[in-house]
Amino acid sequence: GAVVSQHPSWVICKSGTSVKIECRSLDFQATTMFWYRQFPKQSLMLMATSNEGSKATYEQGVEKDKFLINHASLTLSTLTVTSAHPEDSSFYICSARDVASGEGQETQYFGPGTRLLVL
């Protein structure tokens, strides 16, 4: 199947700093990518939909000025957590939709996740 990578896999930062997380589709083009956040023992929560060449669409309750999303190419989307605080510590996962996938096949590929710890 297609591969989605994330970088970094984990990051520790001080409160008040900004952190950028990259999501790349390695062998396919993705006009749409999704960003999720997952707290321990909880399900994935969709944060935003990242569209190549246009503004991201944020889910209700997600601060767009806090979580900046840029999708500048068909293979790269970035999530920047601005002025991070301890409550932003979480597991961030991206996914990418492969428009070439057909019926019965995997159509949305997930990255391995990025664990963020804000001290």
Place this chain on the structure above:
Amino acid sequence: LAKTTQPISMDSYEGQEVNITCSHNNIATNDYITWYQQFPSQGPRFIIQGYKTKVTNEVASLFIPADRKSSTLSLPRVSLSDTAVYYCLVGDITGFQKLVFGTGTRLLVSP
């Protein structure tokens, strides 16, 4: 988006068959049913996808009744490494519809 309901947790033993049922009463005509597996600190991994009747691949089977209001993921002869959280999702794969995850089912396989 169709809401899904799954058991919160299930226990099994190695070598047994495990069936996890998901309810999706409001499934739409264009919606497909997809199951993902997630291990701790990893992204979800695709298991199987179907629209109706039965689908089988090398790791699982998916049973979907005619009314499509539910589906059952069947894992044959589970092993310890199948301990994970399993998510059932429903959505239109032909578009760019976002996937909304439910609570998932935490499966614990014991020796």
